[in-house]
Amino acid sequence: MKAKSKIKKFYQRRETVVDYDKIRFGSAGGELLSSIELQGIMSLLPVKGRILDVGAGTGRVTKLLLKRGYQVSALDSSEEMVNKLKGIRNNKLTVHLGSAFFFPFSKETFEGVTALRFFDHFDKNDFKLILKEFKRVLKKKGMAVFGINNRFSLESILPSVFSKAKPLNFYYRERELEKVISGMGWVIKRKFKFFIIPRGFYMHLPWPIPKILLIVEKVLNKTPLSYFSGYLVFGLEKK
Numbered sequence: 571m572k573a574k575s576k577i578k579k580f581y582q583r584r585e586t587v588v589d590y591d592k593i594r595f596g597s598a599g600g601e602l603l604s605s606i607e608l609q610g611i612m613s614l615l616p617v618k619g620r621i622l623d624v625g626a627g628t629g630r631v632t633k634l635l636l637k638r639g640y641q642v643s644a645l646d647s648s649e650e651m652v653n654k655l656k657g658i659r660n661n662k663l664t665v666h667l668g669s670a671f672f673f674p675f676s677k678e679t680f681e682g683v684t685a686l687r688f689f690d691h692f693d694k695n696d697f698k699l700i701l702k703e704f705k706r707v708l709k710k711k712g713m714a715v716f717g718i719n720n721r722f723s724l725e726s727i728l729p730s731v732f733s734k735a736k737p738l739n740f741y742y743r744e745r746e747l748e749k750v751i752s753g754m755g756w757v758i759k760r761k762f763k764f765f766i767i768p769r770g771f772y773m774h775l776p777w778p779i780p781k782i783l784l785i786v787e788k789v790l791n792k793t794p795l796s797y798f799s800g801y802l803v804f805g806l807e808k809k
Contacts, residue, residue, distance in 0.1 A: 577691045577738055581627075581648040590628050599772035599780035603765075606784070607717065607801070608634055610762045611686055614715045614805030615640075619681025622707060624670055624700075625688035628654050635684070636660050643680070645673065670700050678709045685716035690739045694750070697742070701754060705808055713759070714806040718742045725768040725800035744802060756806040763799035766790045 580586055595604045611631060615621065619640065623632045626644035628651065635642045636658070644655050645666045655665045668674045670688075683704045689697055704714040719726060721741040751758060765772075766787060772780045791799065 578647075580738075582650055584650050587628060587648075587650045587654050591630070594773070595630075597773055598777040599775055602780050602784060603769055603772050604630065606764055607686060607803070610764065610803040611684055611715050611717070612638065613762075614713060614760055614803070615684070616681045616713055620679065621682040621684060622673070622675070622680045624673075624683060624685040624704075626655055626665075627651050627687075629658050631684050631686050632663065633658065636662055640682075643675070645670070671696075671703065673703050673707050675707045677706055678712075679707050681709055681712050683708060683712070683714045683716075685714075687717060689716060689718050689742075693740050694742065694747075697747075698750060698754070701751070701756075704806075705754070705756070708808045710808060712808045714756070714808070715803065717801055717803045718747065720744055720763075720798070720800055720802055723766070723768075723798050723800035725765065725770070728768060744797075751804070751806060755809055757809060758804065759807045760805040762803040763791055763796045763801075764803070765800040766795055766798055768800055 595601055608631065612634065621635050621640045621642050623635060623642060623644045626632050626646050629644065632642055632644045632655065639662075641662050643664050643666060645668055646652050646655065647667070647669055649667060652665055652667045666674055670692075689700075692700065701714070708714060719739055719741040721743045723741070726741040748758065764787070767783055772783060775783070790796065
């Protein structure tokens, strides 16, 4: 609970909102990371319809959804993030302050739900509760698209080796998570694996090294080493 409290306070801080994109995606490597993640998310969504962007943050996914022509509802629990989202001027966008455990929307409202770098901050029990909400607000055949951190990745192992501090992110066992998803009645339509090389390396290396690393990644992801990928993107269909 202490870890979750720290996370909540972190995202409520004004300086977090101001610096969020610059710290994570301001470098050449960070920008490359972002483009890969966004490409994975967008490729799994329905061609058209209304999309709910959960944990929308500063609007990284929201802006791209709007650019692609979707009707978008952006939801975040941080007032500071919501204020930032309200600065996006688009008549296809509505912004909502609310909890991920109960969305302020009726049943079967959306064709798609997105959540990028969102489940990083929730354990498996919370994952189940939130995924239940995804299903409630999705129409039949609607898609839930989200990313998770892999428990068996270098990105997960290295912090536990070099730091005594309890990490603020949660990591999932892929096979265990797939059982949970299937047990809840979802169909796993597609899955992408990214970043065998930890994302932190990309963010701090000068160009063109991140681009070279990405080429290496594509080769490694065609081998059994993909089991150790740090970030997994799931595309689930509601029956």
